Every structure is written in structure tokens, then in C-alpha cells.
Amino acid sequence: MAIYPKATVSLLPENDLQPPIVPTQVIFHTAVDHPGPSDLPAWFARPDVTVESHFWVSNHGDITQMMDTEVRADANLAANIRAISIETEDDGDPEGNPWTIPQLQEMAELGVWLALEHDIPAQLIETHDGPGFGWHSMFGFTDPYNLIGPIPNPWTPSLGKTCPGSTRIRQFVDVLLPAIQKGLSTPDLSELDKAKATHQRLRRSIDNKNSKIRALQASRRILQQQATKYQRIREIVEEQ
Numbered sequence: 437m438a439i440y441p442k443a444t445v446s447l448l449p450e451n452d453l454q455p456p457i458v459p460t461q462v463i464f465h466t467a468v469d470h471p472g473p474s475d476l477p478a479w480f481a482r483p484d485v486t487v488e489s490h491f492w493v494s495n496h497g498d499i500t501q502m503m504d505t506e507v508r509a510d511a512n513l514a515a516n517i518r519a520i521s522i523e524t525e526d527d528g529d530p531e532g533n534p535w536t537i538p539q540l541q542e543m544a545e546l547g548v549w550l551a552l553e554h555d556i557p558a559q560l561i562e563t564h565d566g567p568g569f570g571w572h573s574m575f576g577f578t579d580p581y582n583l584i585g586p587i588p589n590p591w592t593p594s595l596g597k598t599c600p601g602s603t604r605i606r607q608f609v610d611v612l613l614p615a616i617q618k619g620l621s622t623p624d625l626s627e628l629d630k631a632k633a634t635h636q637r638l639r640r641s642i643d644n645k646n647s648k649i650r651a652l653q654a655s656r657r658i659l660q661q662q663a664t665k666y667q668r669i670r671e672i673v674e675e676q
């Protein structure tokens with residue numbers, strides 16, 4: 437049982453009917469919903485709708501969890517047995533409406549939680565069944581960044597499906613995945629305190645060494661002065 441603590445939980449009937457999974461992939465989608473506020477969870481709950489997603493992220497960044505992330509959701513065909521799916525609001529125009537800042541912020545935070553909760557590497561998925569983060573159409577085009585050259589995609593029955601569209605794919609690559617990676621690498625406060633203590637200890641030992649070096653240099657200078665004086669006295673004695 438895995439429920440995102442920040443989500444509004446509205447579990448679908450399928451949550452009790454579908455088999456468990458061990459998730460290794462996170463796949464982002466765009467909903468192509470109606471303009472204005474949309475209630476995707478209500479649509480997925482309709483008896484005639486047989487597909488569903490784990491999460492729904494509105495334009496305001498509100499997250500609804502509809503399926504336990506350890507239960508199969510049917511949004512990615514062959515990847516359903518291993519993928520967590522995230523649907524996002526776009527008001528029917530994913531190319532004209534990039535993910536909003538609140539959507540990006542909340543999805544980055546959700547991505548960090550998913551990576552930690554399920555031990556999913558924060559990397560781009562490299563093969564259709566490999567671990568990581570990706571987008572729905574990434575294996576459906578010979579050029580998946582620009583959606584050129586449709587090829588059969590194991591994650592959807594429809595050839596040429598562009599979800600989530602080139603605008604959001606660009607945001608995934610440039611902003612979202614790097615934000616998830618950054619979120620995972622930022623040390624928490626206790627780590628920061630430990631780092632500061634180590635730094636201070638190092639600083640003190642360097643200061644210590646420096647003062648020893650300065651003392652050594654000073655005594656060497658005195659020795660040299662004495663040697664010079666001795667030399668001069670010897671010269672005077674020899675002259676006489």
C-alpha cells in the first residue's frame with residue numbers, strides 16, 4: 437500500500453480489482469481534457485471507462501491519487517505491469533498550454549517521493565521495460581523529442597500517439613527530470629550541519645598547521661641571522 441502523503445485520495449473501483457505491481461517506471465501523460473476545470477477521477481470512475489491512471493495533476497498543481505502505486509493502472513499497455521502513470525490537465529491543448537509552474541513544482545516533488553518510496557532511479561528510461569522516468573510517446577517515434585517518424589509503441593495501441601506533446605516533452609527533459617534529480621541530491625538540514633562541522637574541523641587543523649609553519653619560519657630566520665652574525669665575527673677575527 438503506497439499513498440502519496442500530499443495527495444487527495446480518491447481511489448477508483450479498479451484499485452480493489454487489479455493485481456499488485458512492483459513499480460520501476462514513472463510515465464507522464466497529458467489528458468486532452470475540456471477547457472476549464474476537469475474532474476478526471478470522476479471520468480475514470482465511469483463503468484464504461486476501462487483505463488485509468490495513478491495520479492491526476494490539475495493546472496493548479498492539486499494532486500489526486502486514484503490508484504495505490506503498488507496496484508496496476510491501465511494507461512500504458514505493455515508497461516502497465518511496472519509503470520506508475522501521471523495524468524496532467526491541459527485544457528484540451530497540450531501544445532499551446534505548457535505545464536504550469538504549480539504543476540511542475542508538484543510533479544517534481546511527487547517524482548522525488550516516488551523515486552524514494554519505490555527505489556526508482558531518477559534517470560531517463562532507456563528501454564521500454566527499463567527503470568526510470570519518461571513520457572507516454574517516448575518509444576513511439578524514431579525521433580521521440582520532436583515526435584517525428586511514428587513506429588509501433590509498446591506503451592499504447594495507437595500508432596502515432598503524441599502524448600504528452602512536444603511542448604511538455606521539452607519541459608520534461610529541460611525542467612521536470614532535472615528538478616527531480618536536484619530534489620534527490622539536495623542534502624537535508626542534518627546533512628548540511630554535518631558538512632559544516634567537518635568544514636570547521638578542517639579549517640581548525642589548517643589554521644593549526646599554518647601557525648606551526650609560521651613558527652618554524654620565524655625560528656629559521658633567527659638561525660640565519662645568527663649564522664650571518666657568526667660569519668661576520670669569524671671574518672673580523674681572521675682579518676686581525
Ligand SMILES: [Zn+2]
Pocket residue numbers: 464465466572599600
Ligand atoms: Zn498518455
